[in-house]
Structures are given as C-alpha cells and as structure tokens.
Amino acid sequence: xxxxxxxxxxxxxxxxxxxxxxxxxxxxxxxxxxxxxxxxxxxxxxxxxxxxxxxxxxxxxxxxxxxxxxxxxxxxxxxxxxxxxxxxxxxxxxxxxxxxxxxxxxxxxxxxxxxxxxxxxxxxxxxxxxxxxxxxxxxxxxxxxxxxxxxxxxxxxxxxxxxxxxxxxxxxxxxxxxxxxxxxxxxxxxxxxxxxxxxxxxxxxxxxxxxxxxxxxxxxxxxxxxxxxxxxxxxxxxxxxxxxxxxxxxxxxxxxxxxxxxxxxxxxxxxxxxxxxxxxxxxxxxxxxxxxxxxxxxxxx
Numbered sequence: 001x002x003x004x005x006x007x008x009x010x011x012x013x014x015x016x017x018x019x020x021x022x023x024x025x026x027x028x029x030x031x032x033x034x035x036x037x038x039x040x041x042x043x044x045x046x047x048x049x050x051x052x053x054x055x056x057x058x059x060x061x062x063x064x065x066x067x068x069x070x071x072x073x074x075x076x077x078x079x080x081x082x083x084x085x086x087x088x089x090x091x092x093x094x095x096x097x098x099x100x101x102x103x104x105x106x107x108x109x110x111x112x113x114x115x116x117x118x119x120x121x122x123x124x125x126x127x128x129x130x131x132x133x134x135x136x137x138x139x140x141x142x143x144x145x146x147x148x149x150x151x152x153x154x155x156x157x158x159x160x161x162x163x164x165x166x167x168x169x170x171x172x173x174x175x176x177x178x179x180x181x182x183x184x185x186x187x188x189x190x191x192x193x194x195x196x197x198x199x200x201x202x203x204x205x206x207x208x209x210x211x212x213x214x215x216x217x218x219x220x221x222x223x224x225x226x227x228x229x230x231x232x233x234x235x236x237x238x239x240x241x242x243x244x245x246x247x248x249x250x251x252x253x254x255x256x257x258x259x260x261x262x263x264x265x266x267x268x269x270x271x272x273x274x275x276x277x278x279x280x281x282x283x284x285x286x287x288x289x290x291x292x293x294x295x296x297x298x299x300x301x
Contacts, residue, residue: 103142104138104139104142105138107137107138107141107142108141109134109137109141112164113137113164113165116160116164117130117133117134117137117160118130120133120156120157120160121133123156124155124156124157127155128157128250128291132291133157135289136161136165136246136248136287136289137165139245139246139287139289140161140165140166140169140246141165143169143245143246144168145165145166145167145168145169146166146168146169147166147169147170147245147246148169148170148242148243148244148245148246149161149166149169149170149171149172149244149245149246149247149248150171150172150174150239150244150246150247150248151171151172151173151174151247151248151250152173152174152247152248152249152250152251152252152263152266153173153174153175153180153248153249153250153251153252154173154175154177154180154181154183154184154187154189154251155180155183155250156183158173158183158184158187158189159184159187161248162187162188166246169245170188171187171188172188172189172190172239173187173188173189173190174189174190174192174232174235174251174266175189175190175191175192175251176191176192176193176194176251176252176261177251177252178191190234190235190236190239191234192232192233192234192235193232193233193234194232194233194252194261194265195228195229195230195231195232195233195261195265196229196230196261196262196264196265197259197260197261197262198257198258198259198260198261199254199257199258199260199261199262199264199297200257200258202262202264202297203257203296203297205220206296206297206300208220229265230264230265230268230269231265232265232266232269240269240272240273241273241276243277243280244273244277244286245285245286245287246286246287246288246289247270247273247274247286247287247288247289248289248291249263249266249267249270249288249289249290249291249298250291251263251266252266254292254295254297254298255292255295257297262295262297262298263290263292263297263298263301264297264301267290267298267301268301270288270290274286274288
C-alpha cells in the first residue's frame with residue numbers, strides 16, 4: 001500500500017481524497033497514543049511517518065482543533081469499518097443461505113394457507129398445479145412472507161400471492177389483459193403491452209439458428225429491432241432497476257404462436273434484472289419461476 005512519497009504529500013489510497021486534510025488526520029492519529037487501544041484505531045496510523053507531520057500540525061492547527069479533528073476522524077473510520085464488517089458478514093450469510101437448498105424443502109405452511117391453496121387449485125383446474133404453486137410458496141415462506149415479489153400476469157391466484165403468501169411484503173403485478181387486470185382491484189397492478197407478437201416469428205428464428213452452420217453458437221445475436229421489441233410498454237419507470245426477491249413469470253399467453261406474444265420479454269427482463277442484482281450482491285438469494293416451461297419458447301429462452 002502506498003504511503004507518503006518523497007515530497008511528503010501523497011496520502012494513502014485508503015484515506016479520504018483530500019490531500020492536506022487526510023495527511024493531517026493520519027498524523028493526528030499517530031501522535032495520540034491513547035487511540036491505539038481503541039478498535040480499528042490503527043487503520044490509517046501506519047500509513048504515514050508521524051514526526052515531521054506532527055511538528056507541522058502543531059504549528060498550523062491549534063491544539064483544541066486538533067482534538068476535534070481527531071475525534072471526528074476516529075468516528076468516521078470506526079463507522080466505516082463497522083459497516084464494512086457488517087456487509088461482509090451479511091454477504092457470507094447470503095452465500096450460505098443460497099447454497100443451502102434444504103431450507104426450501106423445510107419451509108412450512110399454515111393450515112389456512114393450505115386450505116386457501118386447495119380452494120385455488122379447484123378453481124383453476126388445468127392451470128398451475130399444487131406442486132407448481134408450492135415451489136413459489138416455499139420461496140415466500142423462507143422469507144417470512146415479506147419479500148419483494150414481481151409477478152408477470154394476473155389471475156385468480158393474485159390475491160393468494162399478495163394477501164396470503166406475501167402478506168407482509170410487496171407484490172407488484174404486470175398484466176396485458178384488461179379483463180384479468182380488472183379482477184385484481186386493490187392490488188398493485190399495472191396494465192402493460194408486450195411487443196413480441198407473433199411468437200411464431202421468434203420460433204422461426206430459433207429454427208434458423210438451430211440449422212445454422214455455426215454449431216458453436218446456437219443463437220445469432222439479436223438486432224436492434226428485436227431488442228426493442230423485448231421492451232415492455234407501460235411498466236412504471238425504474239421498476240426493472242429495483243431489487244426483487246421473487247419473480248414469477250406467468251404471462252403473457254403463448255399457446256397460439258401465430259397470435260400471442262409468448263413470454264420472451266418477461267424472461268428477457270428477468271434475466272437482465274437478475275444480472276444487475278447479482279452484480280450488486282453476488283450471493284443474495286433470488287428466485288425466478290417460469291410457468292409453462294414445457295413450451296419450447298419458454299424453455300429455450
């Protein structure tokens with residue numbers, strides 16, 4: 001680590017970027033022997049040679065101001081170090097949690113939650129199964145029902161997610177069908193528009209990529225028009241830059257490729273959000289669920 005240069009004016013890179021004040025604070029830290037008994041007091045002490053700077057400080061700064069600067073500097077350094085230690089401990093705990101998948105299997109549901117689930121399954125035959133829903137339920141249960149949850153799509157299960165399984169958290173819905181959106185009065189629902197219809201055009205591109213001579217790259221890069229079509233019109237500004245603990249992709253429709261947009265855009269946006277979140281907190285657990293994964297577009301995307 002760099003200390004003072006030959007001129008005596010180069011401060012440590014670990015110290016605040018104010019050349020004169022930083023050097024003086026480091027020197028004050030060196031001449032006060034009492035601080036050496038305090039936690040983290042030596043953080044910057046060994047980065048300078050104190051004698052010359054001590055004499056300079058005593059000439060320039062009155063004694064009273066020296067101790068004021070000293071006290072402020074000590075508090076700042078100790079707060080910074082404590083914050084860093086807490087952040088590292090939290091990240092280590094996140095890594096351990098993310099690696100321990102058994103906590104999902106151990107997630108427990110209340111009798112009321114299971115009763116509501118069974119009623120929901122009966123009302124929505126042919127849609128999500130009990131198994132499908134319990135996967136999402138576990139992700140919310142291990143977060144003590146206070147997650148930040150983003151759901152692509154509204155339906156008869158929206159109240160179940162927002163009011164029961166994530167009752168202490170925040171649940172936001174994006175829906176492109178006005179009728180389905182109208183079923184969820186009182187929930188945080190935003191009417192949006194997808195721009196990837198018809199899905200068949202994307203399936204044709206996937207076929208062309210699969211038949212490409214370049215077998216090392218099964219996908220050809222997207223052009224600007226295709227990337228633009230993956231945007232979601234009507235989504236609140238900044239929504240996709242926020243942190244989300246659980247993401248559920250259950251819309252839009254895609255079972256008629258010649259008419260429907262498919263779920264390419266939600267999957268694309270979820271992957272983009274996940275990449276940004278991983279850059280911020282590499283080990284923080286984020287759960288992404290894609291319904292109708294058996295369909296080709298959803299599976300390959």
